[in-house]
Amino acid sequence: MTTIPWLTLAIAAPAVGALVVAMLPREQAALAKRIALGFTLATLAVVAVIAVNFDPNGPRLQFAQEHPWIERFGVHYAVGVDGISLVLIALSAVLVPLVMVASWSGRDGASADSDGSTPDQGKAYFGLILILEAMMIGVFAAADVFLFYVFFEAMLIPVYFMIGRYGRGDAGERRRAALKFLLYSLFGGLLMLVAVIGVYVYGGTFLWSELVGADGALSDLDSTVGIWLFLGFFVAFAIKAPMWPVHTWLPAAAGSSRPGTAVLLVGVLDKVGTYGMLRYCLEMFPAAAQWFVWPVVVLSLISIIYGALLAIAQTDMMRLIAFTSVSHFGFITLGIFVMTTQGQSGAALYMVNHGLATGALFLVVGFLIARNNSASITDYAGVQRIAPLLAGSFLVAGLSSLSLPGLSPFVSEFLVFLGAYAFHPVPAIIAVIGIVLAAIYILWMYQRTMTGATPDRFRGWADLSGRELWAVGPLVALLVVFGVYPKPLLDTINPAVEQTMDQMDVSDPAPAFPAAQSGSEEGEAE
Template sequence: MLETISSTFPVLTLLVALPALAGVLILSVKPLQKAGRYIALGVSVVELLLVLFATTQIDWTLAGSYQLAETYSWIPQIGISWALGVTQLSLVMIVLALALVPLVLVAAWKEDSQAANPSLEAGRYAALILLLEAFMVLIFAARDVAVFYFAFEAMLIPLYFMIGRYGIANAKAAAVKFLLYSLAGGLVMLAGVITLFVYAERTPQAYLLENLSQTQLPFNVELGIFITFFIAFAIKAPMVPLHTWLPDTAAAARPGTSVLLVGVLDKIGTYGMIALCLPLFPNASVYAAPVIIGLALVSIIYGGLAAIGQSDLMRLVSFTSVSHFGFMVLGIYVGSTIAMTGAMFYMVAHGVSIAAMFLISGYLTEQTGSRAIADYRGMQRVTPILAGTWLVSGLASVALPGLSGFVPEYLVLIGTWKVLPIAAAVAVFGVVLAALYLLVPYQKIFTGPVPDNMDKFSDLDMRQKFTVAPLLIAMVILGIWSAPLISALTPVSEAAVTNFQSAPLENAQTEGNSK
């Protein structure tokens, strides 16, 4: 049974309540909207300091436990509790989320300058970011499945407005498509949550993960519930063929919105597979692993090929993420502790590099309003800092040794090779594609002669450098000093892989046939 270690100070509840309250107040009180971005920036800095304090309060070597746990009765009649707690993985994801929020706020500082009332619009957008921040913390800290589901669905509200109201061309259509995909996944998962409760013990804390993980389910029921959860997480991840909402959304959303969406919120898919699917449905996870591994390999190759064929810069960046998420899912379901650790590390490394890619690409395209790759050429002569930071971010994304993406991708491939050499060989082809989808657009956009209409572009200013510099530093640190993060995540990966036993794929087939 999962151990829970209670906290004497409700730091997780405070991390949820503070941005939620500030966001609601800004949206409700018009005078606060004018100062909304300043308030939001201040709150986001306090949030970051609080979560850094939280990192000093847990035992990073303890496996299979929820720490900083809080449990309060909420709706005891149906077994729902306000139950929060973190593992090493969930706390790392919260740190990533809360570190990106201030950068996104600063990056968006001047994006509403052309609006009829710039300060009001900027304040409202900042308030939506705060609400999203609260739901991000709640999702990664939830120990109650019902609370997790509530946050999983509620986060769609601020995201819908961040995409539809504050995006560019076709933003409303993209927001609707994003909402429909996400709602469909959520409704499917709701059926699983309800079914899970039917089979769980009728207690005031029936939905606690540590209690549900002890529930013995008939295999067919377990498999059915697992499928509902996995579909929701595969949409969020995003995995082929449930990925089509992502390129449209990334092409229409603001760069900052895409940073939080792809850099953090899409990780809910892979996080849910690790934190919910594996402990709650171990037999079904093992049984379905071969199919999921196949889908992961398809995502790796398809995402890379699709990225190479893109003419829109933001769509290109989003398709690279489809390929990267394939590596993460492969590492989760191949049944190797090394690969699982690599998948968790990948979630963090990708969050950093993709954030930089979206922000820098946004700084490039906002000067012309065009996201078409063909509209640019010779930009390294005009904007050398922008070109250099884009290249470094891209190299980190495609796993250049010494940068953040290398260690997790290496761990996933090595761990996969020890279990399934053929799958590892296929995944390596995705590494080759990565070099193409990075270098080809770099050559088109940044090299060659400078067209006449490009020679007056400006390079990154101090505000923009401030948002990019921490991300570049993080890429280097994660690339050359990866041991602390690997050590922190290894206890979680060891506990998760226990569900696969010693020979996962053979056991999966045997388990399925015996049932």
């Protein structure tokens, strides 16, 4: 097993699929879709092999490969996975085929151009999804800082066209949203490029394994230099995440995207930001990360409350879900920077659970758009009477988004609260407000769209079709399964989090009331 380059296969499979799809004639869109789905299912199979053979308690980076790429500049093709990167690669591999199935008919909100022409909604769009999948797996698997940067920037290209060319709504509006997404991301990428160069100048290598740790190449880095390099990476990741106040590209991008694009944009791509904070900001610059703990915690709390309040005010469902993600990413960054094992484990688990819950929400909204050609909340009412499966899926996804106990996001959010409270009670108490606000925006959206009298124009609606059930059903099932039994994910994530804490030389704070220890001592005294 170890001699087979599994990670390279996982990256190459969708890239080869995109090439095959591109070579097909335009009129063979149906065949292109089948081929694209076949390649992404093959990618899922490869990722499943990696997951089954991964040892959470084994070496830090497994399935590792390292080959010189640009020898003159010390750049390597180096890949490997730990528990955190593995679960995010698995999330990508699961969401992509579901997005393809959901987008199969092309009736999920894509719009004609102003001249009346309709973009190719099969061949080109599915090819872009395959390219994006290769980039997403590559960015999580990269073990060379320069290689990570290459994948980080390369992801922008397919997403730009998926929004601007194959998006939803007015052509001019979606192109402006795509351009805004691109400019924000390029600005962050430029700052990170300067920091990447700085890492090589001061560390002498791009290999992540040689840069981190007490004996790493950056261990003796001057504190002032470390702060500036940290900021170069952090600002790029905060834009990608997105955190307040650099979040404004997300509502515009999600509002102008097809639901399938929004699933990948918010469900996976944005996780690159929070993953980068864990993998690069904390471990390469531990002293600088400690210096920025309280500023990032404050920004996280603002993101939680601000995102939730703006979500309540939305009338467009796509924008509403986008603002809920600003709030949810506040919880993730809070968990990362409270510097506790529970907080970081909860944050890593939250990345996966948010992808599942938000993915399901976007897909269900896409099914609504396919039926009524609108994402406006005011254009819907009484859907649960005529489409109970659709309404039920919407309800489960929505309750997951507000972290109802029994559904998987609850476990991750609870761990973040535990870690935050161990760090300091005040941030944990403020963050709880986000739960109350989440209940308001989710339940109010469900009430306005799914309950009440059903308009006569909806009477002919069909409930979820078999294809739509295949798209959203697995996500609903995973939300329930991991809500009841999160152990497989936590067993994979926890050792990587412990290794991150060790690399940073940080330990959990001592319990304020060590009741178990006191009790045992009293028993011994008796």
